[in-house]
Amino acid sequence: MSPPDALPSWNEGNTKRSIVEFVRRVTAHSGADFVAPSQRIAVFDNDGCLWAEQPMYFQLAFAIDRVKALAPQHPDWKTKEPFASLLKGDLNGSLAGGEHAAAEIVAASHAGMTTDEFQRTVREWTRRAHHPKLKRRYVELVYQPMLELLRYLRANGFKTFIVTGGGVEFVRTWAEEVYGIPPEQVVGSVGKQQFELRRTGPVLVRLPAVDFVDDKAGKPAGIQRFIGRRPLAAFGNSDGDLEMLQWTAAGEGARLMLLVHYTDARREWAYDRDSQVGKLDKALDEAHAKGWAVASMKDDWNTIFANPPRA
């Protein structure tokens, strides 16, 4: 069905075998586990699963860059937290105010503009912004093995979705170009928006209020809300993905649940149970207990990052 080298960045071994075996089972017309193409739904977490997430979620890097860019229009930020610390380069100090501080940064950087303006802003940022350590554009820090997996599943009739805790409009802006996933197949956290009829025409204005958080137990709810059917396959890397994998596993017939495990301090990062970002603890235990696939970055991937997309 599929060429034998559809996943060349994956080393031969149990993980790759469990992927290929799952796809063979649900696509074999004569088999007991055959699933019609219209039902072949695969969901992928984004941060830490399709692209990197260290030393901080890239959307937070975007928010910080926005605050810096907007600072000249907000002279009061020089003395007002959480902006003052942030503008001095002291992220920890800025975020010391907890959720309220983070919410202020997100509101200042993500709200008060139309959806069209927000998309333009994100698009410009992805073209310019570089990762501080890896010195590449953020959208180049996507995982080659996962790109192959997306393509492999699509070649086998799957519809691929992103189910992210990140902002849905942030990810949608570049997901089609980078992953081949169209906007309508991105599920994520959602902010409130307001429809306004301006003299120039109707607009949707982004409000500084979160409407739906697509993380942890929010992921099955987000899947049900946006997609409306249970996935056959789910891919994650942190405890925030646990409920999504449980929800996927609870369906009948063949299912594939996979966690990306950060075990590669040399080429990327090594972290799991004690990490602030992308903490993987309970989900790792459950994967071991339930026999879900765990992709060890060090052992299962012979390539980490994809080639830069054509500019």
Place this chain on the structure above:
Amino acid sequence: MSPPDALPSWNEGNTKRSIVEFVRRVTAHSGADFVAPSQRIAVFDNDGCLWAEQPMYFQLAFAIDRVKALAPQHPDWKTKEPFASLLKGDLNGSLAGGEHAAAEIVAASHAGMTTDEFQRTVREWTRRAHHPKLKRRYVELVYQPMLELLRYLRANGFKTFIVTGGGVEFVRTWAEEVYGIPPEQVVGSVGKQQFELRRTGPVLVRLPAVDFVDDKAGKPAGIQRFIGRRPLAAFGNSDGDLEMLQWTAAGEGARLMLLVHYTDARREWAYDRDSQVGKLDKALDEAHAKGWAVASMKDDWNTIFANPPRA
């Protein structure tokens, strides 16, 4: 490109011509209005646009039937409004309590069960329930000209979505069989849900609270939230669709906005500005002012209802 008889239930005339001309413009590779297939998004209201909506929205008929079916388990409903009047067949009396009464009926009929149980309930209802006047199953009261339009647009590379004020999970249950529109292409009003890990596995429980109303200004917001890009074409029939058509019209290049106008008292119904259900007033004025297409049921459609779907 398309066979000349792709819309046989539409009479020749301005309305049909505006549809065919629009499709020709956006699909002609050499033309200035060409749009890549991935961007060809068409959105359809459901109630009164794809299926009938008189004498009451069919989802309300479902809610009433559910209250009747559940009554034996709720003996207190015999003396408690809004249920008491409803069970005596007095719908107006039941709804005299206004929004609060309607909310109680919806909560009693739509909440307190898992998403799987709700889908089963809706599926059984669509198999059994019949329209009181037209004596056919509700899912048979879909419009043949609109089914042809859905197929015609899909044959020309469009992705067709429903954008309904009705409950997204209610419509998703049967939209694929009836319209060929998969669950993930249905946008609608959303209730709150709660993820629970039960001994038998994870479930999503429907809570008696509305989370998002996909009507009027909620329709552009719903389109942005679920689909993430502006439609090229939008189809509605009431003032609840006005903002969706405005939002669609505000995009660049060729666009198609169309209202179904109930002008056929003999074969279906005739109503517009004074109707409680499907009121069409401001949107009709704006359609005339802006030159949007208006499909007069009486003049533009030579067939109304589709043949019953294969059972």
